[in-house]
Amino acid sequence: xxYRFDEDAIIIVEVFRKQTQQTPKTVIETCKRRLRQYDxxxxxxxxxxxxxxxxxxxxxxxxxxxxLGLSAQESAYIELKxxxxxxxxxxxxxxxxxxxxxxxxxxxxxxxxxxxxxxDPSVSLDLLVRxxxxxGASARYLQxxxxx
Numbered sequence: 001x002x003y004r005f006d007e008d009a010i011i012i013v014e015v016f017r018k019q020t021q022q023t024p025k026t027v028i029e030t031c032k033r034r035l036r037q038y039d040x041x042x043x044x045x046x047x048x049x050x051x052x053x054x055x056x057x058x059x060x061x062x063x064x065x066x067x068l069g070l071s072a073q074e075s076a077y078i079e080l081k082x083x084x085x086x087x088x089x090x091x092x093x094x095x096x097x098x099x100x101x102x103x104x105x106x107x108x109x110x111x112x113x114x115x116x117x118x119x120d121p122s123v124s125l126d127l128l129v130r131x132x133x134x135x136g137a138s139a140r141y142l143q144x145x146x147x148x
Contacts (some may be wrong), residue, residue, distance in 0.1 A: 010064045084128040085119040087145045091135045
């Protein structure tokens with residue numbers, strides 16, 4: 001699957017069966033063309049006109065939870081993990097630490113820190129919270145950054 005995260009959307013550009021380590025050039029070209037088309041249809045906010053333009057161009061418009069068929073609880077859980085991941089990245093960068101530095105602090109690996117910061121599904125909430133605490137986050141800080 002080829003996708004892009006925008007500020008207000010997740011764009012699923014192409015779904016295909018990968019048969020080699022590399023993404024086929026035809027898929028890459030198709031994705032580039034579709035993203036150029038999508039970007040040309042964008043305005044600054046998702047208004048009715050933008051929705052109509054996208055739908056008339058063949059795009060399916062909806063929320064990520066609708067597209068993925070998520071329940072309210074699943075959606076809240078994902079939002080929670082993404083907020084923690086985003087704040088872990090911000091806090092690490094504010095402390096001028098590399099991913100390797102943070103990995104040493106929490107006794108993990110650089111690749112695990114990268115997964116944590118990207119919101120990878122394999123990362124537990126426990127690990128995200130413990131890592132934020134290891135960087136000096138307080139319980140009050142965590143309350144402020146979590147979605148309400």
